[in-house]
Amino acid sequence: MTAPAILLRPLAALLFAAALAGCVSTQQRTTTPTATPTNETKDRITASDEPDAQKRARARMELASAYFGRGQMTTALDQVKLAIVADPLYGEAFNLRGLIYANLGDAVLAEESFRRALLINPRDGDTMHNYGYYLCQQKRYAESNTLFAQALAVPQYQGVTRTLLTQGVCLAHAGQLAESEASLTRAYELDPGSPFVATNLAEVLYRRGDFERARFYVRRVNALPEVSNAQTLWLAARIEQKLGNWQGTTEFGRQLTNRFPESREASAFSRGAFDE
Numbered sequence: 001m002t003a004p005a006i007l008l009r010p011l012a013a014l015l016f017a018a019a020l021a022g023c024v025s026t027q028q029r030t031t032t033p034t035a036t037p038t039n040e041t042k043d044r045i046t047a048s049d050e051p052d053a054q055k056r057a058r059a060r061m062e063l064a065s066a067y068f069g070r071g072q073m074t075t076a077l078d079q080v081k082l083a084i085v086a087d088p089l090y091g092e093a094f095n096l097r098g099l100i101y102a103n104l105g106d107a108v109l110a111e112e113s114f115r116r117a118l119l120i121n122p123r124d125g126d127t128m129h130n131y132g133y134y135l136c137q138q139k140r141y142a143e144s145n146t147l148f149a150q151a152l153a154v155p156q157y158q159g160v161t162r163t164l165l166t167q168g169v170c171l172a173h174a175g176q177l178a179e180s181e182a183s184l185t186r187a188y189e190l191d192p193g194s195p196f197v198a199t200n201l202a203e204v205l206y207r208r209g210d211f212e213r214a215r216f217y218v219r220r221v222n223a224l225p226e227v228s229n230a231q232t233l234w235l236a237a238r239i240e241q242k243l244g245n246w247q248g249t250t251e252f253g254r255q256l257t258n259r260f261p262e263s264r265e266a267s268a269f270s271r272g273a274f275d276e
Contacts, residue, residue, distance in 0.1 A: 057087035064096055073103050091120035095127040102134050110134060125150075125157040133166050141174035161190045165197050172204050180204050188217075195227040203235060211242045222252070230256060234265035241274045 064079035077100045083093040098113035114131035117124065132147030148167040151157060168183035184201040191197055198217045205214035218236045222228040233256040240248035253269045260266050268276050 053086045054090075057083040057090050057093065060086065061090070061093055061096065064093075068096060068100060073100050076100050077104075089120055091117045091124060091127070094120065095124065095130060098127075098134065099130055102137070107138070123154055125152075125154040125159055125163070128154070129159055129163045129166065132163075133170070136166070136170035136173065139173075141170060141176075144170050145174075161187050161194070161197070164190070165194070165200065168204070169200055172200070172207070177204055177208050181208065195221045195224070195232075199232055199235070202239075206235065206239055206242075211239050215239050215243065222255075230260035230263035230265040233259070234269065237269060238274050 060079045060083035064076045064083060067073075067076035067079060077097070080093050080097045080100065083090055084097070087093070094113045094117035098110050098117065101107075101110035101113055111131075111134070114127060114134065117127040118131070121127065128147045128151035132144040132151065135141075135144035135147065145167065148163050148170070151163050152160060152167075157163075164183045164187035168180045168187060171177075171180035171183060181201070181204050184197060184204060187194070187197045188201055198221050202214045202216075202218035202221070205211075205217065215236070218232055218239060221232050222236050233252050237249050237252035237256060240246075240252060256263070256269055257266045268274075
């Protein structure tokens with residue numbers, strides 16, 4: 001399991017990966033079967049009904065998604081371009097193109113790609129999520145929140161927890177802590193085992209001064225050595241310090257300095273910079 005991302009910093013690549021993983025579909029597109037006589041039952045649509053161009057586009061998208069997952073953005077972009085040539089109405093390809101250009105730092109083409117994807121598939125919650133997170137990175141928080149809300153309103157949307165988490169993070173960056181807490185609490189109710197959700201919820205509660213509840217959530221993360229990290233241990237130490245529990249502060253600080261001695265968080269603990 002990957003260690004959880006945390007707030008209070010520029011939007012991290014780790015959270016970006018957590019929020020966007022699996023947001024591009026390479027599923028077979030719906031096609032219209034050949035007309036059948038009115039007295040004959042229509043057959044199920046299978047791969048044989050898919051036009052060759054769409055098959056080629058889907059194959060290119062599968063390659064592009066694999067390269068994207070490995071961080072090979074230029075190669076992924078080449079495959080996406082070929083998918084779009086084969087099928088210019090392949091909305092998922094424009095969605096992935098937006099992610100690639102966002103990673104490459106090309107704001108104009110990233111936004112253009114997301115918009116094109118939504119023109120093709122106006123009810124695609126994955127594109128709404130990705131576009132919303134992209135706008136959040138650009139500090140266009142109101143616009144991003146609108147897209148998150150639209151994604152969450154799509155019937156049978158499969159990414160509800162992921163979008164609630166990302167929405168909560170972006171609302172926190174916008175300074176809307178009450179709204180952030182509400183989104184993250186909903187995400188936690190849907191996925192109480194997610195260290196990403198628990199850590200970010202604990203961070204927001206810490207910011208709001210609700211230290212007891214913050215302690216509850218971050219302790220669940222730090223109880224799992226494979227997912228705890230310098231940020232979660234430092235958050236726990238700060239929470240205990242606010243609660244006046246010097247023994248707990250010292251214990252989490254000891255774990256922090258032993259496990260992550262070169263981290264910025266360990267340095268802050270050694271200086272006693274709890275409010276840094």
